[in-house]
Structures are given as C-alpha cells and as structure tokens.
Amino acid sequence: xxxxxxxxxxxxxxxxxxxxxxxxxxxxxxxxxxxxxxxxxxxxxxxxxxxxxxxxxxxxxxxxxxxxxxxxxxxxxxxxxxxxxxxxxxxxxxxxxxxxxxxxxxxxxxxxxxxxxxxxxxxxxxxxxxxxxxxxxxxxxxxxxxxxxxxxxxxxxxxxxxxxxxxxxxxxxx
Amino acid sequence: xxxxxxxxxxxxxxxxxxxxxxxxxxxxxxxxxxxxxxxxxxxxxxxxxxxxxxxxxxxxxxxxxxxxxxxxxxxxxxxxxxxxxxxxxxxxxxxxxxxxxxxxxxxxxxxxxxxxxxxxxxxxxxxxxxxxxxxxxxxxxxxxxxxxxxxxxxxxxxxxxxxxxxxxxxxxxxxxxxxxxxxxxxxxxxxxxxxxxxxxxxxxxxxxxxxxxxxxxxxxxxxxxxxxxxxxxxxxxxxxxxxxxxxxxxxxxxxxxxxxxxxxxxxxxxxxxxxxxxxxxxxxxxxxxxxxxxxxxxxxxxxxxxxxxxxxxxxxxxxxxxxxxxxxxxxxxxxxxxxxxxxxxxxxxxxxxxxxxxxxxxxxxxxxxxxxxxxxxxxxxxxxxxxxxxxxxxxxxxxxxxxxxxxxxxxxxxxxxxxxxxxxxxxx
Numbered sequence: 380x381x382x383x384x385x386x387x388x389x390x391x392x393x394x395x396x397x398x399x400x401x402x403x404x405x406x407x408x409x410x411x412x413x414x415x416x417x418x419x420x421x422x423x424x425x426x427x428x429x430x431x432x433x434x435x436x437x438x439x440x441x442x443x444x445x446x447x448x449x450x451x452x453x454x455x456x457x458x459x460x461x462x463x464x465x466x467x468x469x470x471x472x473x474x475x476x477x478x479x480x481x482x483x484x485x486x487x488x489x490x491x492x493x494x495x496x497x498x499x500x501x502x503x504x505x506x507x508x509x510x511x512x513x514x515x516x517x518x519x520x521x522x523x524x525x526x527x528x529x530x531x532x533x534x535x536x537x538x539x540x541x542x543x544x545x546x547x548x549x550x551x552x553x
Numbered sequence: 554x555x556x557x558x559x560x561x562x563x564x565x566x567x568x569x570x571x572x573x574x575x576x577x578x579x580x581x582x583x584x585x586x587x588x589x590x591x592x593x594x595x596x597x598x599x600x601x602x603x604x605x606x607x608x609x610x611x612x613x614x615x616x617x618x619x620x621x622x623x624x625x626x627x628x629x630x631x632x633x634x635x636x637x638x639x640x641x642x643x644x645x646x647x648x649x650x651x652x653x654x655x656x657x658x659x660x661x662x663x664x665x666x667x668x669x670x671x672x673x674x675x676x677x678x679x680x681x682x683x684x685x686x687x688x689x690x691x692x693x694x695x696x697x698x699x700x701x702x703x704x705x706x707x708x709x710x711x712x713x714x715x716x717x718x719x720x721x722x723x724x725x726x727x728x729x730x731x732x733x734x735x736x737x738x739x740x741x742x743x744x745x746x747x748x749x750x751x752x753x754x755x756x757x758x759x760x761x762x763x764x765x766x767x768x769x770x771x772x773x774x775x776x777x778x779x780x781x782x783x784x785x786x787x788x789x790x791x792x793x794x795x796x797x798x799x800x801x802x803x804x805x806x807x808x809x810x811x812x813x814x815x816x817x818x819x820x821x822x823x824x825x826x827x828x829x830x831x832x833x834x835x836x837x838x839x840x841x842x843x844x845x846x847x848x849x850x851x852x853x854x855x856x857x858x859x860x861x862x863x864x865x866x867x868x869x870x871x872x873x874x875x876x877x878x879x880x881x882x883x884x885x886x887x888x889x890x891x892x893x894x895x896x897x898x899x900x901x902x903x904x905x906x907x908x909x910x911x912x913x914x915x916x917x918x919x920x921x922x923x924x925x926x927x928x929x930x931x932x933x934x935x936x937x938x939x940x941x942x943x944x945x946x947x948x949x950x951x952x953x954x955x956x957x958x959x960x961x962x963x964x965x966x967x968x969x970x971x972x973x974x975x976x977x978x979x980x981x
Binding site for chain 1: 791
C-alpha cells in the first residue's frame with residue numbers, strides 16, 4: 380500500500396531496487412525474523428549506492444516494516460556503514476596499538492601530504508576517503524591498512540604511495 | 554610437539570579444501586558423534602578435556618555448554634555461534650585459523666551445535682576479514698553439498714543449518730550478549746545477565762557463543778579423547794594455544810605451542826627477541842585489555858593461573874611488546890583512545906569515564922599534565938573496575954592503564970615535570 384501511495388506521488392527514490400531486494404531476500408532464510416535483516420539491508424544498499432542516505436534509511440525501514448529511527452539507530456552505530464558519501468575507494472588506516480608503534484602516524488601524514496585528506500575526509504577528485512579502523516588483525520605485518528576490501532602489509536610511506544597510483548598508470552596493484 | 558590446530562596449514566597460505574581436510578581425517582569426529590555419541594557424551598568429553606575459552610575469559614567450554622537446557626522439553630530453536638569477531642588490539646590468531654583452516658572451525662562449530670542440540674549455527678565474522686569471508690562461504694557450500702549440513706545429516710536424526718553473518722563493525726560485538734544483539738540486527742549494546750545466553754540468548758532462545766580457537770579444538774578432542782588433550786599442555790593446563798607476538802621483535806607472528814609455554818620461549822625462541830637497538834621494557838601478555846608485565850616476568854608459564862598471579866591476564870595470548878624507545882604514556886593513550894572510541898555508550902561510567910581518561914592522557918602526553926592528574930587516573934581505574942560497569946569493556950580498558958601507572962610511573966612524572974614527552978626527542 381505504502382509503496383503504491385508513494386509511487387503515485389513520485390517518491391520512488393524511497394524504494395529499494397529489485398537487485399537490492401533480491402540480495403536481501405537471499406539473506407532472509409538465515410534469520411528467524413525480518414527485523415534481523417536490518418544490518419544486512421544496510422550493507423547491501425551501501426554496496427549498491429556507495430553510502431546510506433536518509434532516503435535509503437527510509438526505504439529500508441519501509442521494506443522491513445521498521446521505523447526509520449530504528450534503522451538509523453542501527454546505521455549510525457556500526458562503523459562500516461556510511462551515513463555520508465565516501466570516495467570511490469575507502470582507505471582504512473589501522474591506528475591501533477601495534478600499528479601505532481610501528482608508524483601509522485607517518486602513513487597518515489603522508490596520505491595528508493599526497494592526497495590532502497585526513498581522517499573523515501574525501502579527496503577533491505572524489506577518489507579516496509580516509510578513515511581510521513580498529514586493529515585489522517595484521518599486527519604481525521604492521522603497519523597495515525585496507526584499501527577497499529584488500530589488506531596491505533608491512534607498509535612505509537613510500538610503499539603506501541605506490542599503492543595509491545591510479546590503475547590507469549598501468550601499475551599492478553598487487 | 555603436537556600442533557593439532559595448525560600442523561596441516563598449507564605453506565602457500567591457501568585454505569584447506571574439503572577433500573584435503575577429509576584426507577587428514579577431517580569430519581571423522583562429526584561422523585563419530587552422529588553415529589553413536591549422545592550430545593551429553595560430547596559435552597562430557599569436552600568438559601573432561603578441561604578445554605577453556607580461548608577468546609580471553611578462559612571459561613570452561615564444557616561447563617558453558619552444560620548450562621543449556623537439553624533433552625525432551627527443551628526449548629527450540631537453539632543457536633550455536635562462533636565468535637569470529639576478532640578485534641582485540643594486537644590479536645591476530647583467529648584470522649590464521651579462519652583463513653587457512655575453515656573446515657576445522659566448521660566441524661568444531663557443528664560438534665558444539667550437536668552437543669547443545671542446536672538447530673541453527675552462525676559464524677559471526679568481522680567485516681574486515683574479507684578473505685576469511687570468501688573462504689568460509691566456500692567451505693560452508695562444500696559442507697552442504699557433501700551432506701555434512703542440512704536435514705538428517707549423514708542419515709542421522711540430527712539437522713543443522715549453518716549461516717555466515719558478516720558484521721558491520723565495532724569492537725563491542727565481541728562481547729557475547731552484544732554479539733547476540735548484532736545478530737538480531739540491532740545496536741550491539743550488551744545485555745543484562747542473568748538471564749545468561751544459555752537460557753535466553755538470540756531471539757530469546759538458548760544460545761552459546763564460543764571463540765573460534767576454542768571451537769577448533771573440539772574435533773580433535775572428540776577424535777583423540779580428553780586425556781590426550783589434557784596431555785598436550787604443560788603442568789596443570791590442557792591443550793595447545795595460539796600465541797602471538799607483535800611490536801619491535803625480530804619475527805612477529807603466531808605459533809601453536811603447549812599451554813603453559815614460558816613467555817621467554819615465545820618472545821625469544823619464536824619471535825627471535827627484540828630487534829637490534831631495542832630493549833624490552835614491558836609487554837601486554839594477551840591483547841590490549843590486559844595489564845602490563847615486565848622483563849622480570851619472562852620466565853612465567855603462559856597459563857591463566859600464573860599470568861593471573863602476576864597481576865595480568867593471558868587474554869587472547871597475543872603479546873604486544875613495548876620497547877625502550879616507545880613512550881609508555883603514548884602507548885596507553887593509544888589504547889585508551891581506542892577504548893573510548895569503542896565504548897557502546899550504554900552505561901555511564903564507560904561512556905563518560907573513558908573519554909575523560911583519554912583527555913587526561915592527552916594532556917600528560919603533550920606536556921600539559923599536572924601531578925593530580927595521576928590521582929584522577931587512578932580513581933578512574935577504580936570507578937571503571939570489575940563490577941562497576943555493564944560489561945567487561947571498561948574494566949579491560951583500565952588494565953593497561955592501572956599497570957602502566959604502577960610500572961612506568963616515572964615516565965608519567967617526567968612528562969609532567971618536563972612539560973613534554975621525553976621520548977619524542979630520542980625518536981627523531
């Protein structure tokens with residue numbers, strides 16, 4: 380009902396795409412209750428849209444039969460859910476204790492010098508967002524960070540910068 | 554020396570496939586249990602093996618299981634959860650088991666589920682462990698395809714569904730009741746106990762949460778027996794343990810060793826001792842939320858008992874080494890920043906107290922501290938100590954702080970008296 384009502388008024392923004400719904404439904408069989416899908420839905424919508432806007436929160440709430448405030452409370456709790464737009468690639472810099480001892484501050488400074496961004500900021504070209512992350516479990520190869528979903532180990536400022544070369548330059552990111 | 558959990562890890566770093574795991578005797582424990590062991594027998598064998606939780610608290614695993622209502626009239630569905638939310642600063646042992654031996658974890662999880670007569674099992678995995686997610690997903694698919702999961706497994710009466718839950722972050726999810734809230738799709742704040750999860754956990758049903766390494770021990774205990782497992786440890790303690798070392802040592806890494814291995818053997822034998830030009834000043838024996846120990850403690854065996862007697866905890870068994878050129882105040886500040894950030898905000902002492910300690914440490918570290926700040930910090934250690942907060946996060950956060958105030962007091966005082974960090978000049 381609500382969906383038809385909204386569509387008549389051109390509010391289609393507030394609805395999940397068929398692909399998003401399909402992905403959410405694939406997860407549904409793992410949980411005994413629909414409201415348990417809240418985190419899955421946030422992750423899936425973020426995969427499709429890059430971040431979770433107010434409209435997306437409303438759309439998830441509507442789809443799962445939850446209040447928007449309920450969904451927003453969950454969305455704002457978890458650090459891997461973004462309630463603001465991020466760059467095409469997110470750099471997750473581990474600043475926990477072992478990486479701190481072995482030089483994560485130098486990595487952060489170098490990123491700031493090269494890309495002009497500090498924690499919570501996105502580069503002017505929209506390519507990178509820099510975020511701190513809790514211990515990545517790479518302490519035996521510290522300092523470490525993740526770019527997108529790839530971990531990179533035993534970094535120093537120079538090897539880090541080599542990772543940030545755009546793919547177009549022909550450099551293999553391996 | 555036996556290393557049941559890690560001896561078959563492949564040197565190329567890839568995961569053991571189902572076929573490879575089966576060639577090594579994998580899933581024979583699962584078959585043995587389904588063929589002829591009552592769930593109670595599985596519980597008893599693990600209890601007799603004296604297996605204790607490897608996630609940090611060291612609670613006896615069999616006892617944890619035995620608190621779940623079982624048999625006729627027990628509520629269903631029941632849930633069995635593997636806590637793969639490894640996020641303790643300095644801990645990286647479960648990642649090794651998850652990425653390279655996924656079927657060993659699945660078999661342990663399945664046996665635990667059988668022991669408590671669970672209907673559904675979950676692996677609760679932190680979102681950043683992307684390689685582990687990929688490998689677990691593939692291993693779960695293999696297990697279903699081989700009839701090791703699903704309805705009437707291997708012709709028995711037992712049915713089990715197993716799912717992978719990928720978490721969206723936050724350290725607090727490692728706390729078992731917070732984890733249960735996260736699994737239910739809610740904010741991961743801890744729950745009041747009692748009721749304990751074994752009685753009322755996920756969706757109000759009986760639920761057990763066990764650490765990854767704990768569960769990886771279970772197939773071996775079922776296969777080789779309780780006495781065998783007991784015999785693996787040195788002295789009073791049972792089994793092996795994954796120990797790790799990070800910081801300025803020659804060879805950071807993780808190794809499976811007998812429970813009760815002396816710290817010196819781990820730090821000097823396995824990790825190769827300190828890097829050239831650095832001396833050992835202290836270490837956290839079991840992750841970020843354990844008390845500092847000193848070089849004089851190197852000959853202690855790594856057991857719950859002996860580390861406890863020395864004033865710390867074995868925790869995750871992953872040592873973080875403080876060298877003589879790293880500022881202890883800076884290190885504690887880094888840890889308290891972490892804990893203040895990761896407080897879920899549910900209870901007042903933790904929500905307000907942790908940022909306060911962080912601010913005091915920031916002031917001291919930057920040379921703006923006063924002597925009375927040390928008394929305030931000590932006060933916080935009491936206010937956020939065991940029993941004063943809703944869960945163990947804040948008491949854990951106080952462990953490195955209270956021990957640093959004790960062992961490295963002169964370093965704190967020098968910051969205050971010299972109005973700067975004495976280590977900064979020597980580092981540059």
